[in-house]
Every structure is written in C-alpha cells, then in structure tokens.
Amino acid sequence: MDYHPIPAIFVADAPGLDFLNSVATPVDEPVDWISDGEGLLDWLAQAGMAPPDALADIRARSTPEELDEIAAQARALREWFRAYVKSRKGHALSADDLRDLEPLNQLLARDAQHGEIVASESGEGGVFSLRARRRWQSAESLLMPIAEALGKLVCEEDFTHVKACEGPKCTLLFADHTRGHARRWCSMAICGNRAKVAAHRARLKESKGA
Numbered sequence: 001m002d003y004h005p006i007p008a009i010f011v012a013d014a015p016g017l018d019f020l021n022s023v024a025t026p027v028d029e030p031v032d033w034i035s036d037g038e039g040l041l042d043w044l045a046q047a048g049m050a051p052p053d054a055l056a057d058i059r060a061r062s063t064p065e066e067l068d069e070i071a072a073q074a075r076a077l078r079e080w081f082r083a084y085v086k087s088r089k090g091h092a093l094s095a096d097d098l099r100d101l102e103p104l105n106q107l108l109a110r111d112a113q114h115g116e117i118v119a120s121e122s123g124e125g126g127v128f129s130l131r132a133r134r135r136w137q138s139a140e141s142l143l144m145p146i147a148e149a150l151g152k153l154v155c156e157e158d159f160t161h162v163k164a165c166e167g168p169k170c171t172l173l174f175a176d177h178t179r180g181h182a183r184r185w186c187s188m189a190i191c192g193n194r195a196k197v198a199a200h201r202a203r204l205k206e207s208k209g210a
C-alpha cells in the first residue's frame with residue numbers, strides 16, 4: 001500500500017525499534033514507509049534523525065536511483081536487525097550477542113562524525129557544550145543515523161523489556177518503559193482498543209448465551 005498519505009508510526013519509545021516499525025499494518029494492508037528513496041528521506045525527517053537541510057542537500061545531489069538503492073540497503077538492514085531483536089527480546093543481552101553485531105559495526109565504521117563546540121542552551125552546566133555532528137557526504141550517509149539508533153538500542157536498552165505488541169496481527173515492537181513493565185500494546189489507539197472491543201463482544205456473546 002502507498003505510504004505517502006499515512007504518517008509513520010512512532011510508538012516504540014526507542015528509535016531503533018521505531019525503525020523496525022517502519023513497515024507495519026496500521027489497518028488492513030501492510031505499509032512500508034521506506035519502500036523507496038523518497039520514503040526513506042520522509043521517514044528520517046519524521047523521525048527527527050536528520051536535519052532537514054541535510055536531507056534536502058542529499059536529495060538535490062543524488063539521483064532517484066541512488067536514493068532507491070540506499071532505501072533497499074536500509075530495508076535489508078531493518079530485516080536483518082529484526083531477526084536479531086526478535087530472537088533476543090525478553091532477555092538481557094549477554095557478551096555472546098556481540099558476535100552477531102559485526103554487520104552493524106561495519107556500517108558504523110563508515111560514519112563520519114565529529115565534535116563541535118557550541119554555545120550551551122540555558123539550563124545547561126557550562127557556557128559551551130560539545131555536540132556530535134555528522135558529515136552528510138552522500139546518499140549512504142542516510143544509513144548512519146539509523147545505524148547509530150540500532151547501536152544505541154543494543155547498548156542502552158534493557159532487552160528484558162523489549163516486547164512485541166500482543167495484537168494478534170500486529171507486528172509492532174516497543175520498549176516497555178512503564179513502571180510495572182505491564183505495557184501490552186503498541187498503542188491504545190491501534191491495538192488496545194481493538195482488544196477492548198473484542199473482549200466486550202466476547203462478554204456480550206457469553207451473557208446472551210447464558
């Protein structure tokens with residue numbers, strides 16, 4: 001289904017998982033928000049993972065074919081990482097899990113980041129702050145904020161609380177940051193209400209049958 005009129009889904013509470021959720025079935029038909037180069041640029045803008053001027057610059061300097069090729073690489077990265085997360089969610093990561101991250105480390109090695117001293121915003125400690133900046137050299141640079149988000153996910157997220165939505169047909173993943181770790185749904189609007197309606201119908205049926 002065409003992704004263009006539908007806003008992407010950001011319910012994961014972790015950017016690396018939001019990236020996995022860039023293909024989903026919000027209603028009946030699957031939608032892939034990064035099915036082509038334009039989709040990837042749009043998704044990165046919606047995710048706030050790249051500054052708008054960097055995206056505009058890469059769009060202007062690349063051919064549609066180049067952008068489509070990077071989107072294909074992003075989809076391959078997404079599906080490889082989905083398998084990694086799915087086989088490990090619900091448990092804390094262990095040292096052995098590093099071995100299988102080699103493809104991600106290879107991608108991270110291509111990143112071009114550098115520090116920049118900037119004036120601090122009010123409320124921050126000192127007068128200046130050191131910020132990480134990225135050189136957006138080519139269309140391939142579009143993969144770098146994604147690789148960074150995936151890297152942060154495995155380094156900073158407790159995989160014990162990485163969950164799949166319990167909606168029967170839902171594929172969305174999220175990090176459960178609720179206090180009791182009782183989150184079950186991608187969102188109340190999508191699957192929570194659906195489950196409530198289903199439970200209500202089941203109760204009605206039961207009471208009529210009784």
Ligand SMILES: [Zn+2]
Nearest residue numbers: 165170186191
């Ligand atoms: Zn769901």
